[in-house]
Amino acid sequence: MNIIITISITAFVVLYAGLFKAKKALLPLTVVGLLTALGFTFSAWNGNAVHFGMMQTDNFALAFSGICIVGTLLIFLLTQNYFHAKSDNIAEYYTLILFALAGMIMMVSYKNMAMLFVGLEIMAVSLYILAGIRKTDFASNEASLKYFLMGAFSTGFLLFGITLIYGATGSFDLDKIQAYLVNNQAVSPIFYPGVILMMIGLSFKVGAAPFHFWTPDVYEGAPSLITTFMSTVVKTAGFAAFLRLFADAFAPLHEFWVAPLMVIVCLTLFIGNVTALFQKNFKRMLAYSSISHAGYLLFSLIVLTKNSGNNVLVYAAAYTFASIIAFAVLILVKQKTGSDSFESFNGLAKRNPLVALCLTIAMLSLAGIPLTAGFIGKYLMFLNVMTEYKTLLVAFAILNALVGFYYYFRVIVAMWFKDGAETELSTPSQYKVVLLVSVAITLVLGIYPAIILNLI
Amino acid sequence: MSTQVFYFVATLSIIFSLLVIFAKNPIHSVLYLILTFFTFTVHYVLLNAQFLAVVNFIVYMGAIMVLFLFVLMLLNLNKDTEPSKSPLIKIVGVIAGGCLVVTLIGSLKSASISSPLILKNPGLGLVENLGKELFGPFLLPFELSSLLLLAAMVGAVLLSKRDEVEA
Amino acid sequence: MEQLLLLIFLPLAGAIITALAGKSAKIVSTVFSVASLVLALVIACNFIPDASTQFEVNLPWIADLGINFHAGIDGISLLVVLLTNLLVPIIILSSYNHQYKSPAAFYALILFMQTGLLLVFTALDAFLFYIGWEAALIPIYFICAIWGGKDRIRINMKFFVYTIAGSLFMLMGIIYLYLQNPAHNFNIQAFYALNLDSAQQGWVFWAFFIAFAIKMPVFPFHTWQPDTYTAAPAQGTMLLSGIMLKMGIYGVIRWLLPIVPAGVHDWGQLAIVLSIIGIVYASLIAFTQKDAKRLVAYSSIAHVGLISAGIFAFNQQGMQGAMVQMLSHGINVVGLFFVLDIIFSRVKTNKIEELGGIAKVAPQLSIAFLIIVLGTVALPGTNGFIGEFLLLMGVYNYGIWAAAIAGLTIIFGAVYMLRMYQNVMLGQTNSLTITFTDIKGTEKLVLYTICALIIVLGVYPKPVLHLTEASVQHLLEQVNQKLNTVN
């Protein structure tokens, strides 16, 4: 509860600070606010408090909140020199990001579908705007409108699903829904379409095929920093919401919804990986790769174990920090070369070996190479599914992972093995901090994941 | 008499909503939409959800639809010149929608809830009742909706205002 | 136990220091690799040659997932550990006549790879094994792709994805075993004790075998290998052929045979057939290769085919032969590639037909090369003979026709190796080779060390055989016992 309040207040303060043209104070304010929120996250640990019957800050919620906050914090650090050059309305951007974060905190800790809905929409509305903040940039416009139209459309399905479930159970409360499922031998038939429709709505939010179409276009068109936010923190929150609903409330119906979920997972893996293969643009490739990661993340729902939540947490953490590195470097490269194609990475290792090393580690993590966090994440996902011996699924995922190596390595190849222009990137100090922190987290989680394995 | 009203209004809803999506001129669409929403208001009244009926009337028909009209006028789109999709796509769209209807209804058909609606508590949809609910259990989402609205506000201003720096 | 940890992590420490060493990376890495060799020798001296696992380390690592840092050394591991720690200094020394760009990275990667290899060879925890397996792959990928030759990016990508494809399926197998294991850990002993039915074992067999077969490589999983060897820098090729392919062989011995004996029983036949096809097939292809490096690459496939066949023949001779041959092949193939590297660094070509007459201008090189070639063609008195003799005997015990066909390797090997030797070293010098200078400095040191090893191991292989005998015997007994209980 404190977390949301802190974040909201920070948002307001930042907004007002913007009114008074206190540009320099914005980032410190935000960082202080987020750190405070993070502090509340820690202090609430193991508290398992229920707020107004609407929010439950159990460890699951807190862990995901923590990741979202840390991720957002890092992204804020990346704003150095990013917005300033383009616009006056930095305070508004900060505010919107913070609003979105507040929405996400609701998404990870909701206990009532009304909270889910409101949180989701706070986040979504903020993102529609953020995607379009490059007002004169056609790509940004296009991303914003596409995201908005499709988002609103998919919200309809989500709502329809919620309605049906409400119709069947008479409540929006997750505990009551679960109790209904547990207690009633004959579940009302309208419950089932409700589950499927909610699955569709949430799949859209996390960008799972065949509801992924917005992802590449929006990720590519949106400003890179916003893309970073969308593809990391937002995605994580989406999964937390997904998981909270399906792994918790709908768990008794697992046998019913696992079949369509499998279809979604397989499609997502396949389309994400295979399409990413042919991309020329690093950013767009990351978009497709985020689709494929959605596929792996959904593994945790295919077989529900007591570790499902934690597995998602580990995977999401790995994915978040690796992606932040990737986007941070992308922003730097784009600032220098004006392009986000693979070619603009050529010879980066010669000019900026440390940046290249960071990006390499990030790519290895995304690809799932041992000793990086990404491997532990993938491993947990595979392990999860293997507990029910779904070997064919794992084999399919492995084949897809192989495709993944190809495109993740393309940027490594470009950086290390190709010659490019001899211009050195200027790496602002905050970027250095972000890169180092993220690399450290990636490696520590890869080498000694024990610290995160039993959080939830 | 009792159920006929419902079916009559329902038919009107469907007809108007069809007109919304098939009207050539966007302005007509908006007007039909207003009519559709009006039928919904009637539904709410039939369901004894007076508060919703009022809100629907004011918010949707009043505010939202006017906003739509404003924008359409602002952008000067009140003509039949709107580019339309090729007939093929339209047909496919309609078929797809039809399929969705069939599928949705098919999935819901197995519903055994054919029990008629019986209003157990006549005061259910009254402001008093809803207010207790809204400021009771649903206080938190209600408060947090303010964030939603604020975000929308900030965003709308941000996006529609002409940016000096960029310009 | 401290010794083993030191053994594993000394190269890693070396890698880090080397990476920071800048210009003096060459020396620093040499010092660390030699120190590792000394340490390995100390361990070998303290090793009691029985079947037990010694220097065991078992530290909790990721306790929640049942993953421990569990490593130890028995005779079989010690052999490959020695090989690794012997070859790495040799390989580093062999690079002395190269001026690689960014040497710090180059040598650091070699040492990093050494740690990965040592993990693979000492791991007693399947997860640790897998980690080492991949940890060895990344550095070699970079070594080959940064310092490699023409078309290196595509070739190495293929190599990387190909090998990792196998290993991911192996990971699947490992997870499967983990889940089957009631204790829910990756302990190798627990895996040994599993009672899987033969269908399950069949699946696990394939999950592991493909990974190992790709690594070795066994026909028909070999097509990455000639390209990669050809395109890699000389030291990369040596690492790949000298040590890395032993990972596959070691994996078969340590993980495949004892865990799924019934799977081996059902499918080993096919593995032998593939191996034997590989011997003849690769040998035949080697006949007409124009590039010496590629020729040696194919010969390596043939040799490894024999090792694989010997292991799957599953008897003491075949197994011991595999042990000796792992060592011998490592030494010989490194020697061969080093000679080719010397030639390449002098005349910038490895095309057989462009060379000739080098023996006249570089007699010392020609003698060293001849000894290495003889070792490779398994002349009695060289290390290659001990291995191939035992392997062929092992295969023979499996089936006389198998041995007769596998034995073709000693004929074919002589044909292509001597053909290469003749065309490269003998005959008249040409305009290219007339200015060839004989070996000197570290080249001499490395080549003479290799030649000495070839002959010493050929004449007195007893220490090696003695080292592994108890472990091999124990392994065989263990597997046979398990096989009897399954049937």
Place this chain on the structure above:
Amino acid sequence: MTIEQLIWLVPLLPFLGFVINGLGRNSLSKGLVGIIGSGVILASFVISLVIFFSLQGDTQKSHEVLLFDWISAGALHIPLSFLVDPLSAIMLLIITGIGFLIHLYSTSYMHGDAGFGKFFAYLNLFVFFMLLLVLGSNYIVMFIGWEGVGLCSYLLIGFWYTNSAYASAAKKAFVMNRIGDLGFLLGVFLIFNTFGSVEFAKVFPQAASGSTDILVLITILLFIGACGKSAQLPLFTWLPDAMAGPTPVSALIHAATMVTAGIYMIARSSVLFDLAPLTQHIIAIIGAATALVAAIIALTQTDIKKVLAYSTVSQLGYMFLGLGVGAYTGSFFHVLTHAFFKALLFLGAGSVIHAMHHEQDMRHMGGLRKKLPVTFLTMMIGTIAIAGLPPFSGFFSKDEILAHAFQASPILWGIGVLTAFLTAFYMFRMMFLTFSGKYRGTHHEESHVHESPAAMTLPLIILAVLAAIGGAINLPHVFGGNEWLAHWLSGAGVAQHELELSYSTEYSLMAVSVAAAVIALLYAYTRYVKGARVPVADEAPRSALAKLSYNKFYLDEIYDFIITKPLDALSRFFYRIIDNKFIDGIVNGLGWSTNEASKGIRLLQSGNVGFYIFMMVFGIIALLLYTFFYI
């Protein structure tokens, strides 16, 4: 000093010679190299003599000396150990004795060569391996020597490696030997599998317990090994090519010692072969065929060393014929006598070549008798010996084989006699072409022809004496002899088969063979001395048989056509089609098709929101249908 204490010195000394000469090949003076090289062999010879005589006086005829455990794996234990028994003792004498003579000869013959030190190092190494071969107490140690001599043969044939034809000949020799070696190795495996050991002392006593089928298989495999090493059909073509090496090498390796290793091995394993009658038949037939074919080829050769090479093949065929008909002692006897006279002939030929400044074609010689009297005389003795004229050594050994052959099968005997006839003819042809008539080279060259120095003629003389009187060591009963060799070898377990022919039959057989030789001699004399015929050049028309003979039955071409070419073609096919196109094609095809799929699937992302929503709706419909109507 007991045998056990001495024996290891015998191989060690040559090895030391190899090491010293090898390391000091560039620093030591030629004289010193020669002294070391020859000296170590002489020392070995002396020790061998000591061993031989102490063995003679010993009641225990077989001594095993363990050096160390070499290989052990499971039930397999292979010690590096030596076996000294009458058979190996006598081989030691031949190897070191003849070896020493040839070393001595080489000090002079190779004096002008730049690779003098290397040459002696190789020769010493060869002697070392050869000693290892005969001393090994088991098949594997024997195999070390077996392959080791192959290596030395390779090195020495390719001694002048800058000539790529020579290098190819060396490679050919090695590879063909390897073919045999595979058979040998498989045979050894089978022995181990059957008898549980590869030690002679453990295998032979159990031989009778093995089933005949297995014994036949074992012996055939071993025989394949012998075929390679001892140049029998179909693996003999390397031996004539091996003449590319320096002539002393031809004498030592390709006449006296290495090529007889096959016979030695079979004699050593005679217990096994005796129990495998089928193998014996095969050996006899192949031996006879080789003898005949090689003799026919020898008829028309013009290169003096080639004639001797084919003669060697032919004589080896003879020996195998003997082995095949059970005349182990006879064959071994022939090994001895052949070592004397063939070494002599080769060294003589070397002397001629030396004198002719490395001219080997007999068509350019002639009339050398006066220029090279010692060479002529000694070579004549050798020729008479090989032709089988009494009382020279070849007569006795050849007739013992022929007698056994007759006992086994008159046809084999007939082939033997025919071969004997041909042998006598081509040998005398060679002698006459070389030494009689007029010199056929230029006058200038003629003036440079002179007799070789003493270091070369001395070995000739010694060998000539041995060739003349060597027959005495196994004088048959029919001449009142006591068959000393047979008795001696029986101490080594070499199977003995008494002749069951009457003396009169033996006499008449001898008469036939002697008559054949004499007729051949006379015919050669009339043809080449009286008729002064000189062989024609290659292009000139010949009869079909002569052509066949001159072109060695086209065997090299046939091998090239049926083995080398197809294998090379197969190699290219495997490489280009199977490996690159098919297997790698599948691997690359997977990548390619993924890439193509990527190209195709990304088109779904058309950029059109309407389309996206369409796809979403389709997805929703499909998912609902799948969920509610499929399952």
Place this chain on the structure above:
Amino acid sequence: MENLTSQLQGVPLNHYIYLSAIIFSIGVIGVLTRRNAIVIFMSVELMLNAVNLLLTAFSVHSNDPSGQVFVFFIMALAAAEVAVGLAIIVMVYRNTKSIDINVLNRLKW
């Protein structure tokens, strides 16, 4: 009001579901067939209203006011969405002089 409520009696709940489903689908069809962003957006509103109606019906059926409260939230969302959506559309229109969604096709593949 009292007599209106009495008329409610008797309409089967199923029919509300069907009606909502139909209106919802009509909204979907609108989204599918139109190119004008504003009309598409209106179709989305149609979908939301269908949901609202259904929620109310369920709320009445189960005699639980929370459903109607939820409708309230949806309306709030609708308002917010309309504000943002129209702002976006206006912004796009400024740049492209069109609100045809087919113009938005630079980001693809």
